[in-house]
Amino acid sequence: MTTKRNIKIVFMGTPDFAVATLKTLIDNDYNVVGVITAPDRPAGRGQKLRASAVKQFALDHNLNILQPTNLKADAFIKELKALEANLQIVVAFRMLPKVVWQMPAYGTFNLHASLLPQYRGAAPIHWAIINGETKTGATTFFIDEKIDTGAIIDSNDLTITNDETVGSLHDRLMILGSKLVLKTVKLIETDAATTTIQPEIKNVKTAYKLNRENCKIDWSAPLDTIYNKIRGLNPFPAAWCYLDTDNGEPLSVKIYAVEKIEDTHNFDAGHLITTKDQLRVACAGGYIDIKEIQLPGKRKMEVKSLLNGFQFSDTAKLL
16 A cells, blocks of 8 residues: 655645646645735725735635745745645746745645746746647646756646637636646655656747737738737737727727638738628738727727727728
């Protein structure tokens, strides 16, 4: 009979993506002695302090919560040591200092939403779709000094469908990842975990942090490039561009659900074609058929609803 270690876990995470893993650990009766999450942050119009999704789950399950602003602070290190955890699990959290990740006897491992070494970085789910990948996955690895470079413990892959959005892929990877973490904990619990050093490969793709500039649509790009970018940013943070109406300053608009139509035409890139219930944008190789859009100061809406009350000029185009 395999001897099991007495695992005492500190869990580190902040958003919804991490909650699924924490829930899986609790549901499987693992001893989570502490939860580390981000400090409460102002949110909404009233800028009231809002707890992270992980904190809210931890509160609901009476778990011990720490919310350090400085992971190197002596007071936090002292509190962390006092928990006497022998395993730390990190899911969608920030980079840890060495004094933290080296602390537990059985190590600190991270769940990353890609098949490492591809897509190291802050936004692996988004960039897999933006770059037109047909496969991704989740990886568990022991943390080291660099970002997402540690020795791999295990991984599982997942097919990306042709119409996948970052929202749907996020949710599927969240479930896949929670199961992978559970499997990894069981391996460590029975001292059966083996590791593989991440291979050095050419043309490693990076999951760069998203910003306003790299979320902007370039309508002169090919049809598939534009289509992948929009679905890779739908619903968060959303691809955007300018709407030029020849009526003052161009408006910044966000584009959500779309379909692509392969076709030949002679329109300039960004040219708009409207009917009573359709809004299509010309680009190289066809059209992007917009289904959901958001104008400045307005809520996201279906294009059919927008066209009931918004008149596009004949020269309107997207920039």
